[in-house]
Amino acid sequence: MMELRRTLAGRIALTAVATVILLFLALPIIVILVTSFSDNAFAAFPPNAWTLHWYTSLFADGSKWPAALSLSALVACLSTVFSLIIGVTAATALTRSELPLRSAVYALVLGPLLIPQIVTALGLFLLFEPASMLGSPLAIALGHTVLASPIAVLILVATLRGIDERLEDAAASMGAGRLTIARRITFPLAAPGMIAAAIFSFITSFDEFYISQFLSSVDTVTLPVQIYNSLTFDIDPSVTAISAILIAFAILALVLVALVRWLGSGRQDSPLSVENTAGIAAPGGEAV
Amino acid sequence: MAATLTATAPTPARSRKLLASRRTRVGILYALPVVVYLLVLFVYPIFSTLFLSLKNTDGSLTLHWYADALTGINLSVLFTTLRISAETALFSLLFGFILANAISRLKPLWAGVAMLIVVVPHFISALVRTYGWIILLGDKGLVNETLGWVPGAPFQLLYNEIGVVIGTTSVMLPYTVLLLYGVMRGVDRRLLAAAASMGAGRVTIFRRVYLPLVAPGLASAGLLSFILSLGYYITPALMGGPNQTMIASLINQQVMKQNQWNGAAAEGVILLLLTFAGLLLVRLITSLGASRKKRSAS
Numbered sequence: 387m388m389e390l391r392r393t394l395a396g397r398i399a400l401t402a403v404a405t406v407i408l409l410f411l412a413l414p415i416i417v418i419l420v421t422s423f424s425d426n427a428f429a430a431f432p433p434n435a436w437t438l439h440w441y442t443s444l445f446a447d448g449s450k451w452p453a454a455l456s457l458s459a460l461v462a463c464l465s466t467v468f469s470l471i472i473g474v475t476a477a478t479a480l481t482r483s484e485l486p487l488r489s490a491v492y493a494l495v496l497g498p499l500l501i502p503q504i505v506t507a508l509g510l511f512l513l514f515e516p517a518s519m520l521g522s523p524l525a526i527a528l529g530h531t532v533l534a535s536p537i538a539v540l541i542l543v544a545t546l547r548g549i550d551e552r553l554e555d556a557a558a559s560m561g562a563g564r565l566t567i568a569r570r571i572t573f574p575l576a577a578p579g580m581i582a583a584a585i586f587s588f589i590t591s592f593d594e595f596y597i598s599q600f601l602s603s604v605d606t607v608t609l610p611v612q613i614y615n616s617l618t619f620d621i622d623p624s625v626t627a628i629s630a631i632l633i634a635f636a637i638l639a640l641v642l643v644a645l646v647r648w649l650g651s652g653r654q655d656s657p658l659s660v661e662n663t664a665g666i667a668a669p670g671g672e673a674v
Numbered sequence: 675m676a677a678t679l680t681a682t683a684p685t686p687a688r689s690r691k692l693l694a695s696r697r698t699r700v701g702i703l704y705a706l707p708v709v710v711y712l713l714v715l716f717v718y719p720i721f722s723t724l725f726l727s728l729k730n731t732d733g734s735l736t737l738h739w740y741a742d743a744l745t746g747i748n749l750s751v752l753f754t755t756l757r758i759s760a761e762t763a764l765f766s767l768l769f770g771f772i773l774a775n776a777i778s779r780l781k782p783l784w785a786g787v788a789m790l791i792v793v794v795p796h797f798i799s800a801l802v803r804t805y806g807w808i809i810l811l812g813d814k815g816l817v818n819e820t821l822g823w824v825p826g827a828p829f830q831l832l833y834n835e836i837g838v839v840i841g842t843t844s845v846m847l848p849y850t851v852l853l854l855y856g857v858m859r860g861v862d863r864r865l866l867a868a869a870a871s872m873g874a875g876r877v878t879i880f881r882r883v884y885l886p887l888v889a890p891g892l893a894s895a896g897l898l899s900f901i902l903s904l905g906y907y908i909t910p911a912l913m914g915g916p917n918q919t920m921i922a923s924l925i926n927q928q929v930m931k932q933n934q935w936n937g938a939a940a941e942g943v944i945l946l947l948l949t950f951a952g953l954l955l956v957r958l959i960t961s962l963g964a965s966r967k968k969r970s971a972s
Contacts, residue, residue: 400775400776401776403772404776407769408788408792410769410844411791411848413810413816414804414806414807414809415794415795415798415803415806416806417806417809417816418802418805418806418809468711471707473708475704475705475706475707475708476705476707476708478700478704479702479703479704480705482700483697483700483704484697485705486702491709494712494713494717495712498712498716501720501905501946501949502904502905502906502946502949504926505723505942505945505946506716506720508719508929508938508939508942509716509719509723511929512722512723512726512939513715513718513719513722528715531711532716535708535711535712539708593799595908599926600926610801613801613802614908614912617804617805617808617912618911625805629799629801629805632798632799636797636798636799637798639797640794656786658783659782659786660786660789662786663786663789664789664855666793666797667796667848667852
């Protein structure tokens, strides 16, 4: 803003403070990655010696991590499928047809994103407890979909809005049926958005804590709940290794989304551009 | 009028009407999954929470659970929640403002890199980042090791409010940076240049031109991180002491440990009402900001 007559000292000071704030965001993550290879996983930093012990101990006998990891993966897959079905149909309704009470539907979709997750979790607990479905992967996945599907809807609405409807009209005017149009025109153009929606639904469900906490039982515990438990009750140092793996997963997923967006946008700009990175964070785009 | 229209040009009017109704039918059909899903798994559960919070053990209506939630330890938990949320909102707004401002002056490539450092942590589980802070802030952690030469070291940075606010601020910061960055990019720089050309100093431009332009964004970003903090408890539970118990944590304890669903439901409804109040304020500020923009544009 005030590039006009800004002093050098002021610019240096601002850069320094901004760098410290960026460190503030990055440091906890870097520290986990380093500690996961450290021989002393108990909060001593920097480490003295290096080891892969915590990674191998994840799969030791009696370890709770493989079960938690596979439950979380199963739940996230189910939740992704549900979210995509809901997302595709809802986005079609919101962009390609006349919908009475459109703004009410939008408000309903945004609701789960605005209301404290703990309240949603409590409500779902009250719904599933009498049905004795606590601990069921299906119940947890249905719960996660409440949070994941609004994100999928917003991403897919932005995607469908970005597709020129005249292409569909042109195909129709040349005699293509609705199924053909969907299969040969809309679907290929919407594919990057659908992949992004799937990845974000998966991450949302995989990282979800509050709903899992309320809907899990003693022997079905999702990964985030297991991490929370090992940080509060039994101190299990292999939690650093699983945390590092989660960091790697998240970065991988974001790289995937950035690549898909970049390929989908006709490769005009780099996946590192501000629009692309900010677009990852606000996947709904203008719809939010 | 409709009759004359159909009389003079029957076919196009009718087919358009038919098309419209077909589009409506398709719309309703496709909207059905999301509406039914959220009515059953989101709206209905929240209403059952509301009913439960008003129900006595014998089934009659009561405000007893609310009275319970607003007295004694529960009331102090509510105040703690408000206090920690306010502190978090304040710090994430301050840091967010500085960082977003700095990024908005960078060249595109560097801005992209900086945004990546903001965005990536946002998608890493808050549990993992909190654990990172626990390692960093411990007695033998990096922070205390670095500050070893300062008298009074090692500092107690965990299991108190300092630790909690550091942790929650780092969780909420990406939201405020992203929101403020969007707002700052929307500021018309010609206004600043115009003010400078009329002889305004840097401080005056900042105070009288820039700040008023970003003020609505600042207010809603602060409120949003406040609202998000209200229902949050991962970091306070892991990095705080007994004096940092938040309302969401209390709800969890009441359900899981004490089987006290009614009380938890009442706490949930109070949390919900606080959130709604915050959202209403955000809405008010946004519409005020929009109308001011319109007025200044015309």
